[in-house]
Every structure is written in structure tokens, then in C-alpha cells.
Amino acid sequence: MTDQERRAADGGAADVRQASRVILLDPDDRILLLHGFEPERPTETWWFTPGGGLEGTETHEEAARRELAEETGITDAELGPVLWKRRCSFPFDGRRWEQDEWYFLGRTDRTATDTGGQTDLERRSVSGLRWWTVEELSASHETVYPTRLAGLLRTLLDEGPPSAPLALETERA
Template sequence: MPAEASSHDAYESYAPYASYESGAGAAGEGVEDSYKGGLRKVARVVLLDPQERILLLHGHEPDDPADNWWFTPGGGLEGDESREEAALRELAEETGITDVELGPVLWRRRCSFPFAGRRWDQDEWYYLARTTQTATAAAGLTELERRSVAGARWWTCQELTEAHETVYPTRSPSC
């Protein structure tokens, strides 16, 4: 990661990427252009399956796939939706997973990081969730997300511990 990219750790180090607030139109249409700066309210999901594996998305800078990391699903609130509603909507859009038991907030953080040529300032809430649905299908990605998300994977605690890749969040409820 470039030196400036490490500034996403300014407050705490959990996730360098989030999906983008939506504007008008169908899911994924022009969404990334609606974030104009300021503090963005975000809901993220720490999703566990029956084997206690965590689902992470594989992201990268849109113009530099070598600058990559794994991160939790989630994104910005739309309109007057609650954080819980945003968490479930983002999870469905980014993974296709809808059979979810949303649990409590695990932690909160404020962060600032560079991504896709601009700075993102976010107030993120991380929710624990459980599912038995393990197949993923990212049907609701924005254009920018389609250029910056390479896939999804379920990780065991041991795999996360042994990984030589950048993974966010750095804390995990199952490890």
C-alpha cells in the first residue's frame, strides 16, 4: 500500500474501503458520485457462517489491482434508513446474502482514508451477523465497486491468523 494509504489507520485500523452512498436510480447507478465529503455514516457487517468463518470481500484500488486488501461488507446509509437497515441492504447488494440474523454492534470507529483518488471520512458501526447462506453473488455493486471488488471468501480464524495479506477489520469476534 502506498505510504498515504496507511493514513486510514488514523483513528483505529479496521477497514480501508466501504461501498458508496446511493443516489437516485437503480442500485449501483452513479452511486459513487453522491459522496461529496464530510462525515459519512456507514454500517458494516461481520458475517459469520455456522462454522464460525467470516465473510470478507477482496478489494483493491480501481487503477492499481496490486494495492489490495480484504474487508467486511457494508456501506453508507441511504436517505433516512437506520444503520441496521443499511447493514442488511449493503450485505444483500455486495454479497447476495439475505438470510441473516443481525446481532449487536461490536464496535464503532471514525476513520479517514484515501480511496479512488479522494479522501473518505467515515463514522462506521460494525454489526455481528450470522447466516446459513454461504453462496455469494454481488449483483448490486456500483460501477466503482465493480472496478474495485475482486470477489468474496469465507475465512477461518486460522486462515486469518496465518494470512500474509492485508485484512480489515484487524479484530475478529471469532478469533
């Protein structure tokens, strides 16, 4: 167990994990989301963007590319600017995660996915992937993170990327 995991398990403050996420769009402006669940409670589900924590000396962009490849098998995405940044805190797999997330814009022509590179934890907590239109996302009553993703995506598609990353509100679950 790492020091961060030990502090979190003891109820103390955990170090803030640096993470990169990808808003991956296909040629039809559909966004790719993963369907996740709590490993011990598989009926608690949500949708989320590909991404995860930085490893070693990785940059945010390197982590975004690695995570995208591991989780989706997509290696040829064109990464654009950082769209949004947010702080979040959530319980998952028996611990509390404190995370600073950078959301990169990604574009791909490839819609086929391959989950063979997922980690053990991802295999235990991800049930699939799906390409969503902004209309489908807006009409959905399912839990999606970040919680305002449908509106953020609509603005992105209507106005293009912001000139500087937008700071999203902190989310705590």
C-alpha cells in the same frame, strides 16, 4: 459532484460519512470478506467486511442489511448487536473518505454468494469474496480492515459479543 466530494477534492475537510459493516459468520464461524483494490492501481489490494454508507433516512441496521444484500446476495442473515465502532480515513477512487463505521454481528446458514447487486464502483474495485477461518485470518500477511480483525474475531468467538459496542482505534491510511 456533491459538496462533500468538492471539499475533499479541494483538500478541505469532508463531511463524515456514516457507514454500517457486517461481521458475517457462517455455521462454522468463518467470516465473509471482500477482496478490494484501488480502481486505478489494481495491484494495491486488501480484504474488508461487507458494508457501506447510509442512504437517505436509513438506519444503521437498514444500511447493513441493504449493503449485505447488494454486495453478497445474502438477504436472510440474522443481524445481532453492534460489536464495534470506529472512525477511519482513507484515500480511495480519487478522493479521501472520512467514515464513522458501526460493525454488526451477522449470522447466516447460506455460504453461496451473488455479486449481481454490486454498484458500478464495487464492480470496478472488488475482485471476489472469501470465507475465512480465524486461523487463516491470523496467519495471513494480506492487508485486512479493520487492521486488528483477526484478534477481534478471536475474542468474539471466545467470549461472545461485548455488552456494549467497543470503540476501536481510529485508522488513517
